[in-house]
Structure formats: structure tokens, C-alpha cells
Amino acid sequence: xxxxxxxxxxxxxxxIKKFYxxxxxxxxxxxxxxxxxxxxxxxxxxxxLKIIAGIINPSSGKVLIKGEPVGEKTKxxxxxxxxxxxxxxxxxxxxxxxxxxxxxxFPEKKKEERIDELLKxxxxxxxxxxxxxxxxxxxxxxxxxxQAIFHDPEIxxxxxxxxxxxxLGRRMLKELILSLRDKGKTIILSTHDLEDAENLCDRVAxxxxxxxxxxxxxxxxxxxxxxxxxxxxxxxxxxxxVKEKDLWDSIEKIKQNNCKIKSISQQGKGFLEEFYMEHIxxxxxxx
Amino acid sequence: MxxxxxxxxxxxxxxxxxxIFYGLLFLGTFFLLSSVILQEMVVGEKFKVFKDIGLxxxxxxxxxxxxxxxxxxxxxxxxxxxxxVILSKPISKNGYILSNFFALILLSTTIIFLITLxxxxxxLINGENWLSGFVTGAYFLFFELLLLSSISIFLSTFLxxxxxxxxxFIIYISGHSLSNAIQLSQFAKNPPxxxxxxxxxxxxxxxxxxxxxxxLVYNLPFPKIAFLYSPLYSIVYSLIFISLSFIVFSKxxx
Numbered sequence: 124x125x126x127x128x129x130x131x132x133x134x135x136x137x138x139i140k141k142f143y144x145x146x147x148x149x150x151x152x153x154x155x156x157x158x159x160x161x162x163x164x165x166x167x168x169x170x171x172l173k174i175i176a177g178i179i180n181p182s183s184g185k186v187l188i189k190g191e192p193v194g195e196k197t198k199x200x201x202x203x204x205x206x207x208x209x210x211x212x213x214x215x216x217x218x219x220x221x222x223x224x225x226x227x228x229f230p231e232k233k234k235e236e237r238i239d240e241l242l243k244x245x246x247x248x249x250x251x252x253x254x255x256x257x258x259x260x261x262x263x264x265x266x267x268x269x270q271a272i273f274h275d276p277e278i279x280x281x282x283x284x285x286x287x288x289x290x291l292g293r294r295m296l297k298e299l300i301l302s303l304r305d306k307g308k309t310i311i312l313s314t315h316d317l318e319d320a321e322n323l324c325d326r327v328a329x330x331x332x333x334x335x336x337x338x339x340x341x342x343x344x345x346x347x348x349x350x351x352x353x354x355x356x357x358x359x360x361x362x363x364x365v366k367e368k369d370l371w372d373s374i375e376k377i378k379q380n381n382c383k384i385k386s387i388s389q390q391g392k393g394f395l396e397e398f399y400m401e402h403i404x405x406x407x408x409x410x
Numbered sequence: 411m412x413x414x415x416x417x418x419x420x421x422x423x424x425x426x427x428x429x430i431f432y433g434l435l436f437l438g439t440f441f442l443l444s445s446v447i448l449q450e451m452v453v454g455e456k457f458k459v460f461k462d463i464g465l466x467x468x469x470x471x472x473x474x475x476x477x478x479x480x481x482x483x484x485x486x487x488x489x490x491x492x493x494x495v496i497l498s499k500p501i502s503k504n505g506y507i508l509s510n511f512f513a514l515i516l517l518s519t520t521i522i523f524l525i526t527l528x529x530x531x532x533x534l535i536n537g538e539n540w541l542s543g544f545v546t547g548a549y550f551l552f553f554e555l556l557l558l559s560s561i562s563i564f565l566s567t568f569l570x571x572x573x574x575x576x577x578x579f580i581i582y583i584s585g586h587s588l589s590n591a592i593q594l595s596q597f598a599k600n601p602p603x604x605x606x607x608x609x610x611x612x613x614x615x616x617x618x619x620x621x622x623x624x625x626l627v628y629n630l631p632f633p634k635i636a637f638l639y640s641p642l643y644s645i646v647y648s649l650i651f652i653s654l655s656f657i658v659f660s661k662x663x664x
Contacts, residue, residue: 135663173494173664177497177498178494178497178498178664179664181664184574193503195500198498198499198500201498202498203492203494203495203498205491205495205498205625207491208491208494208495209490209491209492209495210422210492211421211423211424211492212424212425213423213424213425213427213428214420214424217591218420220424221414222420225413225416225417225500225501226413226414226416226417226496226499226500227499227500228412228413267495270495314609
């Protein structure tokens with residue numbers, strides 16, 4: 124495992140009242156997996172992510188990253204994209220990435236190369252010298268992703284990363300997440316979108332009112348479904364889940380696209396949405 | 411240190427591109443130009459008015475800048491959540507505070523330099539080269555704004571923007587008037603009032619230690635030790651306020 128969350132609680136004080144944002148939460152996240160965090164608004168997902176990223180401290184308990192308590196040292200291992208990210212609005216995209224490079228101590232030449240590479244990756248190479256204040260929400264999200272992966276972190280924390288992205292942006296981000304996983308990176312994803320969680324995550328944790336309700340292997344949730352793993356363009360590995368009735372059509376389609384099927388495996392029981400509703404329905408939603 | 415300076419430079423760029431920064435520079439220049447009209451109304455040497463306004467303009471602009479921009483520099487970034495991105499990078503909370511402090515100093519220095527330069531050129535065009543007066547005025551103003559910057563950083567770590575601005579303004583007014591008030595209270599022969607004012611003078615910094623405008627304009631002597639004492643006073647006070655900012659910000663829930 125790469126991250127161990129050990130019995131953390133976070134208490135906020137609102138006037139005299141104490142409010143538990145997290146209550147004795149324990150979790151482990153394995154290296155190389157895409158780990159989803161699901162739960163209604165105010166469940167404690169963002170608080171957990173901020174603690175892992177070293178932005179806030181837990182009131183009790185601890186988080187270990189590669190056996191090391193969260194601190195200045197572990198920030199080198201983590202890339203963080205906050206929910207609805209906000210940056211210095213008068214800066215240009217290139218200036219923001221330059222700052223990130225400086226904070227990670229990149230040498231000048233390597234930093235410039237990385238900036239060009241990232242602007243191209245997130246499809247903003249034409250906007251590098253534009254002020255961030257002129258960007259659309261989707262563009263801000265994309266520059267947010269670029270700053271999060273600048274130092275090629277081992278762990279990437281994405282808090283509601285699909286917010287504000289158009290279908291093309293969503294597709295780009297999904298492909299980026301999968302390609303990073305293929306490179307052995309660990310990705311923690313907080314999302315409200317169960318379809319995204321189904322398509323991307325290997326495991327998910329369901330959190331509500333600051334407590335962990337359950338963690339589950341996503342593959343074990345699918346009844347009468349099959350997972351097809353295929354290789355696109357001879358190098359990119361893709362994974363899709365299809366129902367039994369659509370299996371042969373999907374295989375045909377993959378072959379027509381000149382992709383090579385690597386494996387087909389039958390999946391377990393239950394759907395993510397059912398799983399979610401089963402656990403959340405009896406609790407008071409904090410919406 | 412490289413990280414802190416890089417972040418300072420970015421904060422400097424961010425704020426210097428704000429409309430309010432240009433607006434304040436324009437306001438300072440407007441004050442300078444207003445001396446042309448004022449000197450027509452005042453009886454006496456016209457250069458005295460130019461000099462007086464020339465020293466007052468960077469002071470007013472600088473203090474307005476610290477009050478309007480500096481007093482909410484941290485709280486603004488907390489509200490906008492800009493600091494989540496910064497604090498997830500390898501820079502400590504103390505480093506973040508220092509970066510903002512250095513950026514404020516750099517911005518204040520820019521304001522002092524530009525308005526003082528305009529003032530000097532303005533007077534030079536009108537026929538008098540008063541470089542020594544402007545440089546001395548800018549020297550003391552720099553240390554006054556250094557102290558006010560540290561207080562504004564401290565206030566913005568825990569107060570809302572408006573409360574922070576109001577508090578800083580009260581500190582500024584008190585800092586310039588308490589020493590005079592204490593002197594006046596001695597004539598009133600009211601011991602409780604004297605004790606009260608004395609107690610306040612220990613809380614609020616004495617900003618009159620940086621005010622030698624009258625001495626400079628009217629060529630009156632002032633203690634040369636002020637060149638050493640005033641900066642030292644400003645630096646010690648600033649260190650205390652920045653240390654307090656570290657403590658408060660480390661406990662602040664983000």
C-alpha cells in the first residue's frame with residue numbers, strides 16, 4: 124500500500140459548537156490503483172483529500188504516505204487538483220506553471236521544456252501567454268491538471284476533476300487518468316459521478332457524515348457483465364465493461380477498430396449506483 | 411529561500427496588474443499635481459507647498475495601498491482558495507506568509523519610488539533640486555510601511571477583509587496621534603486619562619518615529635540617531651508581528 128489513513132478525525136468549531144468533518148476514518152490505498160471517493164455533499168471527501176495533500180492537519184489520527192507521516196517531504200510525492208480550482212487570475216498560464224516549477228526546484232531549461240510539454244498535453248499551447256482570468260471554466264480545470272502533474276508525482280489527488288469540462292475535456296482527462304495509472308501512478312478521485320467512478324476506479328470508498336461506510340472493489344459489483352481489456356494503437360491499454368447481451372457486438376466493434384483484445388473476464392455482483400443508494404438511502408443527506 | 415522569493419515575485423506581479431494598483435499610483439500623482447493649485451492659495455514660499463505635498467503624496471498612497479490591498483492579502487487568498495494550490499506544493503505555511511510579506515514590501519517600495527521620483531522631477535522642473543529631502547522622506551516612509559505591512563499581514567491571517575482594513579486604519583491613526591495625545595493630556599492634569607493613553611502607547615506602535623516631514627520641509631534639525639533608531643524599531647516590531655502571523659496562520663482552519 125502507498126497511503127495509510129489511520130483513524131483520523133477532523134473537528135471544526137462553529138461558534139461554540141463542535142462539528143465532526145471526519146470521524147475515526149481509516150483507509151488504505153494501494154500503489155497503482157485508481158481509488159474513488161464517493162459520498163454526498165459534506166460527507167468529508169474534500170477534508171480527507173486536503174489532509175492527504177498536507178494542506179490541513181487532522182485533529183487526531185495520522186496519514187502515512189509510503190510509511191512517512193504527511194508533511195513537507197510527502198508533498199513531493201503528491202499532485203493536487205482542488206475542487207473548482209482558483210489561481211492568481213492576473214497571471215498567464217505559462218507564469219503559473221513557471222511558479223510551480225520554481226516551487227519544485229526545477230532547473231531553468233527542464234522547467235521550460237516541461238511547461239511546453241504540459242501546455243500541449245492539456246491542449247492549451249496556444250493560450251500559454253494568456254491571462255488565466257480570460258480562461259473558460261474548462262480551461263482553468265485543464266491548467267489545474269497541468270500544475271498538479273508538473274513534477275510527475277507518484278500520487279495524484281483529483282477533487283471533482285470533471286467539473287466544468289466539456290465532453291472533449293472529460294474524455295481527455297479520462298484518458299490522462301488511465302494513462303497515468305498505466306504508468307504505475309496512484310490516483311485518488313473524488314466524484315459525484317457514479318458512471319465516472321465505474322469506468323475509472325479500481326476501488327471506491329463510500330463516505331458519509333465523516334465516516335467510512337464501505338470500500339469495495341468495483342469489479343466485484345457488476346452482475347452479468349464482462350470486462351474486455353484491449354490494446355489500442357498497439358500500445359494504449361483500454362478497459363470496458365459490457366452487459367452479457369452486448370458482449371459479441373462489442374468484441375466485433377473492437378476488432379473493426381483494429382484493436383487487439385487482451386482478455387475478457389466475467390464480473391461479480393451488483394452495480395455501483397445500487398451499492399451507493401443502498402448505503403446512503405438510510406442516512407440524512409447533507410445537501 | 412528561492413521558493414519564497416519566486417512566490418513573492420508572482421504575488422507582486424499579480425497585485426501590480428490589478429486596477430487598484432494603477433488607481434493608487436494615479437491618485438498619488440494627482441495629489442502631487444494638486445500642489446500647483448494649493449500653492450496659489452497659500453501665502454509664503456511656493457516651494458514649501460511643493461515639498462510638503464511631495465512628501466505627503468507617497469505617504470498617503472503607500473498607507474492607502476497597505477490598508478486596501480495589504481490588509482486582506484491573506485484572507486482574500488483563503489476565500490478564493492488560491493492557497494490550496496500553493497500549500498499543496500513544497501512550501502511551508504510560514505514560507506507562504508513570508509512570500510506575501512516580501513511582496514507587500516516590494517509593492518510599497520515601488521509606490522514610494524515612483525511617487526517620490528515624480529515629486530522630485532516635478533520640483534526640478536519648477537526650478538529646485540531637493541533630492542536629499544525626498545530621499546530622506548522616502549527612507550523613513552519605507553520603514554513605516556514595512557511596519558504597517560507586517561501588521562496588515564498579521565491582521566489578514568485571522569480577520570475578515572473589512573475588519574482588517576478598519577483595524578489597520580485605527581492603528582495608523584493611533585500610531586500617529588498617541589504621542590501628541592499623551593503630551594496634551596499632561597496639560598489636562600487628568601491622571602486616569604494619562605495612564606490610559608500611556609497604556610495604549612505600549613500597545614500601538616509609535617508611527618511618529620517615522621514622521622520628519624515638517625523638519626525636512628522647514629529645514630528644522632532632528633536627531634540623527636533617528637536614522638538608526640527608527641529602522642530598528644520598525645524591524646523589531648515587524649519581526650514580532652510576522653512571528654505572531656506564523657502562529658495564528660498555523661492554527662487557522664483552511
